[in-house]
Amino acid sequence: MSRFSLNQATTKRWPMEDTVAGCVAAGVTGIGLWRDQVDTYGVERTAALVRSAGLDVTTLCRGGFFTADAWREDNLRAIDEAVTLGAPVLVLVSGGLPDGSRDIDGARQRVADAIAGLVPHAQGAGVQLAIEPLHPMFASDRCVISTLGNALDIAEPFPADAVGVAVDTYHLWWDDQVWAQLARAGAAGRIACFQVADWITPLPAGVLLGRGLPGTGCVQMRRFREAVDATGYTGPIEVEVFHEDLWSRPGQEVLEETIQRYLEHVV
Amino acid sequence: MSRFSLNQATTKRWPMEDTVAGCVAAGVTGIGLWRDQVDTYGVERTAALVRSAGLDVTTLCRGGFFTADAWREDNLRAIDEAVTLGAPVLVLVSGGLPDGSRDIDGARQRVADAIAGLVPHAQGAGVQLAIEPLHPMFASDRCVISTLGNALDIAEPFPADAVGVAVDTYHLWWDDQVWAQLARAGAAGRIACFQVADWITPLPAGVLLGRGLPGTGCVQMRRFREAVDATGYTGPIEVEVFHEDLWSRPGQEVLEETIQRYLEHVV
DSSP states (O other): OTTEEEEGGGGTTSOHHHHHHHHHHHTOOEEEEEHHHHHHHOHHHHHHHHHHHTOEEEEEEEEEOTTSTTHHHHHHHHHHHHHHHTOSEEEEEOBOOOTTOOOHHHHHHHHHHHHHHHHHHHHHHTOEEEEOOOOGGGTTTTBSOOSHHHHHHHHTTSOTTTEEEEEEHHHHTTOTTHHHHHHHHHHTTOEEEEEEOEEOSSOOTTSTTBEEOTTSSSOOHHHHHHHHHHTTOOSOEEEOOOBHHHHTSOHHHHHHHHHHHHHHHTO | OTTEEEEGGGGTTSOHHHHHHHHHHTTOOEEEEEHHHHHHHOHHHHHHHHHHHTOEEEEEEEEEOTTSTTHHHHHHHHHHHHHHHTOSEEEEEOBOOOTTOOOHHHHHHHHHHHHHHHHHHHHHHTOEEEEOOOOGGGTTTTBSOOSHHHHHHHHTTSOTTTEEEEEEHHHHTTOTTHHHHHHHHHHTTOEEEEEEOEEOSSOOTTSTTBEEOTTSSSOOHHHHHHHHHHTTOOSOEEEOOOBHHHHTSOHHHHHHHHHHHHHHHTO
16 A cells, blocks of 8 residues: 555545545555646645645646646646645646647647656756646647657656656557556656546546546556556555546545555556 | 548438538538438438439448447448448448446457458448547447557458548547658558548537538548558548437538538538
């Protein structure tokens, strides 16, 4: 259990205080926080709550969306929030194509340019930006970075302590190049965080809320964990699942099932 | 219009005789046939119908699904049907993971092994098998071959006149490696067919019927067509769109819109 971290999205409707207390009660020592939840509870207040509970904040999700208005101010603020919360990593979901645009090369260049502009602030703050490749089914509307290889290409010009990648099994499991790219990521010291969720079908409309807990789908969870470990990564393993069925269940019950499945299928 | 071909899936509910007559009336000279439609009308009867109408059959869709019972007999029969229909190409949708399996490497090896066993019959028949990479969102349940690069890796051991690849914009548009892989495919003479459809969001539940006619989404249609042409491919361009809204409209009306959008966005 020492590397287990509950990503708060898995129990999205569990109030912040209950989530933190529930983690402590279950012997969980790490939590991945989401900015919308943190904002609702208050940044300083969340920082004090997790600190007094002895929880490590493993990631803050999420920055990015470089196509949105005021993206730069929002990402600078997200870096500052990560500092306040003690999160070493800010996960970046880079955004899709601008409205009406088909220029995917241009959109990828825009991601690289945006990150270049954030690096000095991230380095000064001691926060590592983690470019997260999202599944290609999100390429047009959420994230034009679709593979670990492309994420590493974009990260490469920057120091590894400033820009890494987020490895999430849900987004990457289908890619026959992923094993080689994991080795590349590890060799460069760029695995900023490791998240797990399973792939289940059929996908729901909109495809965002179709993930499964580890062991409920077809992803080779243990193979991924071993491949990530083989690169020298020793950091936390977050379970991050989005599914309406999970969100409608009591948080403590979901956390217990999450831990049980993690122990059975991931470690 | 000389390279335009109507893939029959675009007007799925249009009866065979109406489809053929509609193509002739619209000045269309090529058609991509689907086996379920052909079986309903009769293989020999379809062959006679398209021949007397002067239509070229550009592809037969589809073989593959190497996880199904009796896949080998079914694929041998599909090759024979292609010969009867005068289709130079049989498109292969390779199938997903076997029920309950997570072994994606094994599933890909099984595709390679299955194709190896079909090559002699395909070569004898003069039919080129076209491995179609499907979008990664179909990797678990329809096709474990998700990229053009992986399709070419599997095709590589076989003669190009026996095993090529199907290039479909809908499945490949998101891949930052696709331009390099198109050049690789063309240099090896492996582009067996070129199909176009556009990417639109939000995706519907099940994600199968979410395609758009060219110009309705975010795919760089002309860039794809030019990249395919630049490899030396001079063959037909099929428009193949699966969408309930299209299927519920009169076939002739859909064909007319398809042609108009093809002329505006593809050529």
